[in-house]
Amino acid sequence: MDWLHAVPEYLDVSTVVVVDGGGTRSRAAVARGDGELLGYAEGGPTNSRSSGDAEAATNVGAVIDAALHSSHGSAPADQPPEVTAVLVTSASVDTPAHAEVLAAGVRRVVPGSATIAVVADTLGCWAATADLAPAVAVIAGTGSAVLAGTLEQGSRRYGGWDYVLGDEGSGYALGRAGLRETLFVAEGSSGATAIAEAVKQRLGIDETDELFDEVYKPEVDKARVASFATDVLDLAAKDDPDARRIVAEQAGLLADTVAAALRDFGDLGTLGCFGGIWNAQVYREAFAAALAARVDHPPTLVHPGDTAMVGTFRIVLRHHTGGAAGPTEDAAVDRFAGELSAAKEEAKAMAAASAGNGAGNR
Numbered sequence: 538m539d540w541l542h543a544v545p546e547y548l549d550v551s552t553v554v555v556v557d558g559g560g561t562r563s564r565a566a567v568a569r570g571d572g573e574l575l576g577y578a579e580g581g582p583t584n585s586r587s588s589g590d591a592e593a594a595t596n597v598g599a600v601i602d603a604a605l606h607s608s609h610g611s612a613p614a615d616q617p618p619e620v621t622a623v624l625v626t627s628a629s630v631d632t633p634a635h636a637e638v639l640a641a642g643v644r645r646v647v648p649g650s651a652t653i654a655v656v657a658d659t660l661g662c663w664a665a666t667a668d669l670a671p672a673v674a675v676i677a678g679t680g681s682a683v684l685a686g687t688l689e690q691g692s693r694r695y696g697g698w699d700y701v702l703g704d705e706g707s708g709y710a711l712g713r714a715g716l717r718e719t720l721f722v723a724e725g726s727s728g729a730t731a732i733a734e735a736v737k738q739r740l741g742i743d744e745t746d747e748l749f750d751e752v753y754k755p756e757v758d759k760a761r762v763a764s765f766a767t768d769v770l771d772l773a774a775k776d777d778p779d780a781r782r783i784v785a786e787q788a789g790l791l792a793d794t795v796a797a798a799l800r801d802f803g804d805l806g807t808l809g810c811f812g813g814i815w816n817a818q819v820y821r822e823a824f825a826a827a828l829a830a831r832v833d834h835p836p837t838l839v840h841p842g843d844t845a846m847v848g849t850f851r852i853v854l855r856h857h858t859g860g861a862a863g864p865t866e867d868a869a870v871d872r873f874a875g876e877l878s879a880a881k882e883e884a885k886a887m888a889a890a891s892a893g894n895g896a897g898n899r
Contacts, residue, residue, distance in 0.1 A: 538631065538632060538633070538657070538694075539660075539686075539691040539692055540630075540657045540660045540684075540692055540694075540695065541663075541686050541688070541691050541692035541826070542655040542691040543633075543654070543656060543662040543844060544624070544654055544656060544660075544852060544856050544857055545652055545654050545705070545856065545889065546652075546857075546858060547621075547622045547652050547853055547857045547858070547860075548621075548640055548652065548852060548857075548858055549621040549622060549652075549857075550570040550621065550622050550853055550857045551569065551570055551620070551621050551821065552567065552568075552569060552570075552575070552618045552619060552620050552621050552622070552624075552671060552859075553567070553568050553569070553570060553620075553622045553634075553853050553854075553861075554566070554567050554604065554620050554623045554624075554647070554851065555568075555573075555608075555623075555625075555661075555849040555850050555853065556583070556596060556597060556600065556601065556623070556624075556625040556626065556627070556849075557569050557626055557627075557658065557661060557845050557846045557849070558582070558583030558584070558593075558600075558625060558626065558627030558628060558639070558658065559582060559583070559584060559595075559627070559628045559824075560582050560584040560587050560588075560628050560629075560706075560759075560760075561582055561760070562579055562581065562582060563579065563580045563581060563583045563596055563597060563600045563627075564578070564579050564598040564600065564875055564881075565578050565579075565580070565601045565603070565614070566604060566846055566850075566873075566880070567575070567601075567603035567604050567605055567607075567610065567618065568588070568610075568621070568850065568873050568876075568877075570854065570857070570869065571868075571869050572671075572686055572850075572869035572870060572871065572872030572873035572874075572876070573611060573872065573873075573876065574609070574610040574611065574873060574876035574880055575610045575611055575612035575618055575879055576604040576605055576606070576607035576609060576610040576612055576614075576617075577604055577607055577609040577610055577877065577880035577881070578600055578601075578603035578604040578607045578609070578884075579603075579885065580596055580597075580599050580600030580603060581595075581596035581599065581600070581882060582596060582630070583596050583597045583600075583625075583627045583629075583639060584626075584627065584628040584629040585629050585635060585638050586629040586699070587629070590638045591593075592894040593627075593629075593638060594638055594639060594641050594642030594643070594645075595641070595642060597625060597627070597639045597642040598641055598642040598643060598646045599646075601620075601623075601643060601646050602646040604680075605617035605618070605620070605646070606727070609880040609883055609884060610876070610880060614655065619648060620647045620648065620651045621650070621651050621652070622652050622853055622857075623643055623647055623651055623653040623654065624654050624655075624656070624657075624745070624849050624852060624853050625639055625640075625643060625653075625654070625655040625656070625863075625873075626655075626657065626660050626661040626845065626849050627639055627657070627658050627812075628658050628660045630655060630657045630658070631655060631657065636654075636655035636656065637655075639655045640653055640654075640655045640819050643655070643822055643829035645754075646685060647740060647797065649651045654658050657683035657684070658676075658845070659674060659676060659682050659683075659694060659697070659820075659848070660684065660692065660848075661678070661785070661845035661846060661848040661849035661852070662674040662676055662684065662809060662811045662841075662845045662848060663684045663686060663692065663809070663848065664848030664849060664851055664852050665809065665811075665841050665844040665845055665847055665851075666807055666808070666809025666839065666841060666848070667697070667807040667839075668851065668862075668867075668870075669688060669807070669808070669851060669852070669855055669862070670687075670806075671686070671687040671804065671806065671807075672685070672686075672687040672805055672806070672809060672836075673686075673798050673799065673802070673805045673807075673808050673809070673836065674805040674808075674809040674810075674811060675791065675794075675795055675808060675809070675810055675811070676697075676808070676812045677706055677707050677791060677811075677812040677813075677814040677815065678707065678708055678763075678811075678812030678813045678814060679698060679704075679707060679708050679709055679759055679760055679813075679816060680697070680700065680703075680707045680709060680759070681696055681697065681703070681704050681705060681706050681707035681710070681764040681791060681794075681812075681814075682694060682695075682697025682702040683695040683696050683697070683791075683794050684800055685772065685799070685801065686801050686802070687802065688726065688855075690802065691790065692771060693801065693802075695794045695795070695797055695798050696794045698831070698894070699760050700757075700762075701743065703706065705787065705790035705791050705793075706787045706788055706791025706794075706814070706824070707763070707764040707766075707791075707795060707814065708763035708764075708766040708792050708813065708814055709759055709762050709766075710768045710787050710790075711763075711765070711766035711769045711770065711784070711787055711814075712762045712763045712764060712765035713739070713762055713765075714766060714769065714783045714786070714787065715732050715735075715736055715765045715766070715768055715769045715780075715783065716730045716736060716748065716752065716762065718733065718750065718779060719732060719737065719745060719746060719748060719781070721735040722745075723745035724895050725843050726853030727779070728779070729779035729780075730779070731772055731777050731779065732768065732769065732777070732779055732780060732783075734770060735765075735768035735771075735772065736748075736765060736768060739764070739765060751867055756876070764816060766814070767891055769783055769784065769806070770784065770817040770819060770820060770822065773817075773819045773820075773823075774817070774818070774819045774831075781819075781823075783822055784819060784823050785823050785827070787828040788820060788823035788824040788826075788827050789823075792827035792828040792830075792831050793825060793831065795828060796809065796831040796832050799832050800832075800835065805836055806836050806837060807836055807839060807867050808828075808835075808836040808837065808838050808839070809839050809840075809841050809894050810824075810838060810839070810871070811841065811845065815840055818891075821838075823839075825838060842883075844874070846877060847870060847873060847874045847877065850869075850870060850873050851866065851870050854866050854869060854870070
């Protein structure tokens with residue numbers, strides 16, 4: 538599915554809603570076309586594959602409604618603005634049918650006159666990589682996916698096939714490798730004792746046989762498996778040879794995926810790296826080395842941070858009737874980025890204060 542070419546023309550961007558939806562939470566922002574932030578909120582997951590269609594649709598509507606009535610931003614909470622344009626980027630959006638599930642949830646809280654679109658979550662990351670210039674984005678957190686494209690050629694996804702069929706180079710893949718190595722140590726076929734001890738300590742078990750129930754009951758928890766990536770990466774940073782081997786293997790698999798995208802599209806000068814894996818310097822170095830060995834002209838690697846919603850906002854502005862790159866768009870995006878960052882920090886502080894008050898009342 539070419540999600541870049543699936544974005545519609547927006548006739549009116551006077552009030553824009555952008556949503557970043559994932560498997561553990563969602564975030565929504567409301568803004569004027571000039572970048573003024575009107576509202577911001579966080580809510581439940583919109584991944585319909587893990588949460589179910591009904592819950593995902595309910596959550597996307599709820600987080601938008603919360604943003605419209607939010608105290609974060611300049612709009613009065615009791616006088617929500619009338620939305621004219623919506624772009625939702627979400628995990629598990631792989632087909633038009635998946636997109637329609639969330640679009641139905643949006644329509645419950647947004648007037649029928651608004652232009653509404655739902656696309657894959659990778660598109661916002663791609664847009665934030667090089668401000669809609671030709672680029673490739675690689676997302677590696679719990680899972681992994683790659684999106685490459687240009688405004689003229691459209692976009693194409695590589696990887697992103699979830700934990701059974703894909704997620705190469707991800708936290709899940711690193712964690713699973715650490716768990717497997719623990720089993721091999723118990724069998725006597727591996728000498729990765731440092732990894733095994735770290736895994737058993739995190740699980741709180743003495744015998745490796747106890748690992749089965751911890752992983753499989755009541756069901757496989759992707760996030761929990763991915764948590765063991767921390768141990769693998771920490772040991773790799775300390776030059777543990779077994780951990781470094783695992784990191785090199787997984788970084789190489791992800792580099793294979795990126796290399797395929799670069800071969801298909803040709804001149805994609807910038808590679809944006811998104812997700813928690815990139816916080817580990819040892820992984821960054823392993824990936825850069827692996828990619829350099831696979832392509833003749835490696836792209837410039839950038840680490841834009843948590844800017845996917847900013848990229849999504851730029852997409853809406855560019856797809857506005859008459860929208861174009863230039864100082865007007867840049868000024869609006871910069872204003873949105875700054876005010877969104879402040880709203881996120883404010884929301885985080887409020888959540889921390891609320892948690893502290895709750896602890897004090899127990």
